[in-house]
Amino acid sequence: MDSLTVALDVMGGDNGPLVTIPAAKMALEKMPYLQLTLCGDKSVIEAHLKHHNIVDHSRIEICHTSESIAMNEKPSIALRTKKDSSMRKALDLVQQGDANACVSAGNTGALLAIAHYVLKMLPGVERPALVSHLPITDSHRHAFMLDLGANVFVDSTTLFQFAVMGSVMAQEVDEIESPKVALLNMGEEDIKGSDHIRQTAVLLEQTEDINYVGFIEGNDIFSGKADVIVCDGFVGNIALKTCEGVAKLVMGKVMKIINENKFTRLLGVMLNPTLKNIVKRLNPDQYNGASLIGLRGIVVKSHGNATSSAFYNAIKEAVKEVDRQVPQKINHKLEQTLVKGHK
Amino acid sequence: MDSLTVALDVMGGDNGPLVTIPAAKMALEKMPYLQLTLCGDKSVIEAHLKHHNIVDHSRIEICHTSESIAMNEKPSIALRTKKDSSMRKALDLVQQGDANACVSAGNTGALLAIAHYVLKMLPGVERPALVSHLPITDSHRHAFMLDLGANVFVDSTTLFQFAVMGSVMAQEVDEIESPKVALLNMGEEDIKGSDHIRQTAVLLEQTEDINYVGFIEGNDIFSGKADVIVCDGFVGNIALKTCEGVAKLVMGKVMKIINENKFTRLLGVMLNPTLKNIVKRLNPDQYNGASLIGLRGIVVKSHGNATSSAFYNAIKEAVKEVDRQVPQKINHKLEQTLVKGHK
Numbered sequence: 001m002d003s004l005t006v007a008l009d010v011m012g013g014d015n016g017p018l019v020t021i022p023a024a025k026m027a028l029e030k031m032p033y034l035q036l037t038l039c040g041d042k043s044v045i046e047a048h049l050k051h052h053n054i055v056d057h058s059r060i061e062i063c064h065t066s067e068s069i070a071m072n073e074k075p076s077i078a079l080r081t082k083k084d085s086s087m088r089k090a091l092d093l094v095q096q097g098d099a100n101a102c103v104s105a106g107n108t109g110a111l112l113a114i115a116h117y118v119l120k121m122l123p124g125v126e127r128p129a130l131v132s133h134l135p136i137t138d139s140h141r142h143a144f145m146l147d148l149g150a151n152v153f154v155d156s157t158t159l160f161q162f163a164v165m166g167s168v169m170a171q172e173v174d175e176i177e178s179p180k181v182a183l184l185n186m187g188e189e190d191i192k193g194s195d196h197i198r199q200t201a202v203l204l205e206q207t208e209d210i211n212y213v214g215f216i217e218g219n220d221i222f223s224g225k226a227d228v229i230v231c232d233g234f235v236g237n238i239a240l241k242t243c244e245g246v247a248k249l250v251m252g253k254v255m256k257i258i259n260e261n262k263f264t265r266l267l268g269v270m271l272n273p274t275l276k277n278i279v280k281r282l283n284p285d286q287y288n289g290a291s292l293i294g295l296r297g298i299v300v301k302s303h304g305n306a307t308s309s310a311f312y313n314a315i316k317e318a319v320k321e322v323d324r325q326v327p328q329k330i331n332h333k334l335e336q337t338l339v340k341g342h343k
Numbered sequence: 344m345d346s347l348t349v350a351l352d353v354m355g356g357d358n359g360p361l362v363t364i365p366a367a368k369m370a371l372e373k374m375p376y377l378q379l380t381l382c383g384d385k386s387v388i389e390a391h392l393k394h395h396n397i398v399d400h401s402r403i404e405i406c407h408t409s410e411s412i413a414m415n416e417k418p419s420i421a422l423r424t425k426k427d428s429s430m431r432k433a434l435d436l437v438q439q440g441d442a443n444a445c446v447s448a449g450n451t452g453a454l455l456a457i458a459h460y461v462l463k464m465l466p467g468v469e470r471p472a473l474v475s476h477l478p479i480t481d482s483h484r485h486a487f488m489l490d491l492g493a494n495v496f497v498d499s500t501t502l503f504q505f506a507v508m509g510s511v512m513a514q515e516v517d518e519i520e521s522p523k524v525a526l527l528n529m530g531e532e533d534i535k536g537s538d539h540i541r542q543t544a545v546l547l548e549q550t551e552d553i554n555y556v557g558f559i560e561g562n563d564i565f566s567g568k569a570d571v572i573v574c575d576g577f578v579g580n581i582a583l584k585t586c587e588g589v590a591k592l593v594m595g596k597v598m599k600i601i602n603e604n605k606f607t608r609l610l611g612v613m614l615n616p617t618l619k620n621i622v623k624r625l626n627p628d629q630y631n632g633a634s635l636i637g638l639r640g641i642v643v644k645s646h647g648n649a650t651s652s653a654f655y656n657a658i659k660e661a662v663k664e665v666d667r668q669v670p671q672k673i674n675h676k677l678e679q680t681l682v683k684g685h686k
Contacts, residue, residue, distance in 0.1 A: 186580040218584030237529040241561030246589040
């Protein structure tokens with residue numbers, strides 16, 4: 001792989017450089033072709049680099065910024081007023097071609113608003129979507145789900161575009177030749193759901209390049225029936241957060257039983273890390289980040305309270321998307337399907 | 344308790360009398376004040392009663408019907424053409440005052456359509472809702488969630504009514520004095536979500552009799568932050584089915600880890616029944632039925648493939664709602680809140 005540059009919003013997230021700098025160190029160690037541009041307060045970054053004993057700066061550039069965006073800051077205010085923030089600079093670098101991708105654990109709403117404004121949408125794309133992969137029963141595979149919360153409600157054209165974009169993600173990132181694409185609905189029958197979901201189904205059925213497999217219900221998100229699960233951001237966000245809640249509930253009950261007696265408590269010690277890993281994987285932006293797609297550039301969102309290894313995973317995800325040229329492939333696929341749709 | 348009568352749709356569900364008759368037997372044994380009217384094919388019912396050694400018919404009446412509604416039958420067709428079906432008769436009996444409640448494991452869409460047509464809505468109620476209780480982290484309590492799928496999308500007036508109805512359910516069925524009512528949303532901030540959710544929040548804030556606690560996200564469904572969780576039927580259905588999917592996924596992973604090693608396998612034997620119980624409880628109509636509320640009568644829906652004990656739980660739920668006069672209480676509360684709203 002040729003060298004590539006990822007711009008990091010070092011100050012973003014609940015813990016800023018405490019998390020992002022160790023993640024940067026890990027990424028540099030594991031990916032020898034990687035260059036990083038660290039956006040944030042120069043003196044803070046330098047202190048953290050020193051603290052982590054990062055002395056070789058040949059693959060690091062620091063882009064000093066004087067502002068940062070608070071986690072609870074209103075997106076419209078952040079967009080208008082924080083032009084010298086670490087998040088804005090990281091996105092500017094992508095837009096200017098000085099970085100191939102941006103990774104941030106900062107304020108999601110601000111990231112959406114600024115990325116939309118700075119990078120612009122791919123031609124013909126109506127709305128960006130947040131996508132991530134979820135674990136499924138077959139542990140060697142994933143399911144890509146989108147939109148996870150970038151948009152509240154969307155029309156059938158946008159849902160259709162989400163399906164196309166998700167299909168490209170599964171093809172490029174997970175190398176699935178012909179990803180099975182499904183629409184999340186409240187029943188599997190054709191008559192179920194809202195008008196715009198049924199209209200999207202009709203559009204997808206007419207699209208040869210998409211392996212559309214129909215409606216699926218919530219209980220099949222993890223069954224492997226689909227590689228790509230499409231819904232609006234409201235439903236996607238609720239479903240995803242519900243997953244997290246259920247996983248915690250189940251784990252809590254399991255741990256309660258385990259802690260009831262001395263012998264099982266011992267076994268619990270063996271099980272605990274694996275169990276925690278399951279819960280973490282059901283919280284995808286904490287696990288490997290969620291990608292913001294549909295834009296003319298690569299943006300990966302890591303969880304606000306991501307650990308260093310989660311932030312590292314998000315960097316890895318960004319690198320993979322650069323390597324596989326995801327935005328270009330999405331653009332190409334959308335052009336193909338749109339051209340066919342107009343015939 | 345005075346004697347009360349529940350009409351059973353004996354033929355409904357995937358297994359009809361194979362499940363409903365043993366459940367009826369259990370209910371008669373455990374609830375000495377209970378009378379049952381068994382709706383369905385008389386000869387089939389008599390054969391099953393005989394098979395289960397139910398010889399004392401003093402608390403049983405059979406209401407013969409010549410038709411039954413298939414699980415995949417279109418609701419509108421079932422409503423128009425199946426006037427002598429077991430489901431229709433059971434609902435007719437409630438409407439005529441010959442039964443205090445109806446329990447069915449039949450076709451959900453048909454049950455909704457026929458119940459709506461036969462029983463009619465309570466004055467001022469726009470739409471019925473499916474409600475059930477979910478387990479929460481604190482194992483001594485529940486959270487009531489509605490709508491679980493009776494309606495696709497609803498406006499703020501209807502969401503507000505769901506909140507009021509859910510609050511009454513929690514008060515009457517779970518005897519919570521001032522149930523905490525929350526709206527399910529994609530964020531906790533006031534600015535989040537769709538217009539109609541924000542409008543509902545304003546209505547609830549203005550209503551003194553409702554202990555409205557704000558927006559909650561999917562991960563808090565099970566945390567106990569709310570006793571009543573309100574959403575439209577599309578979101579409710581997706582969230583509920585997602586719960587089932589996640590619980591199965593987590594269980595599968597836990598059991599896989601446990602079975603990997605001889606010592607932990609022993610633990611699996613201890614954990615298995617409790618874990619299975621959690622999954623079952625996360626599928627509430629399989630566990631205790633989902634109630635159809637907002638109607639001028641009590642209707643409890645049991646799962647299509649409910650076991651006898653699940654169908655028995657649904658009968659018990661119906662009896663509790665009769666005892667606590669849930670429809671009357673809902674009517675009263677709605678009148679109160681509407682009167683205040685008009686001031």
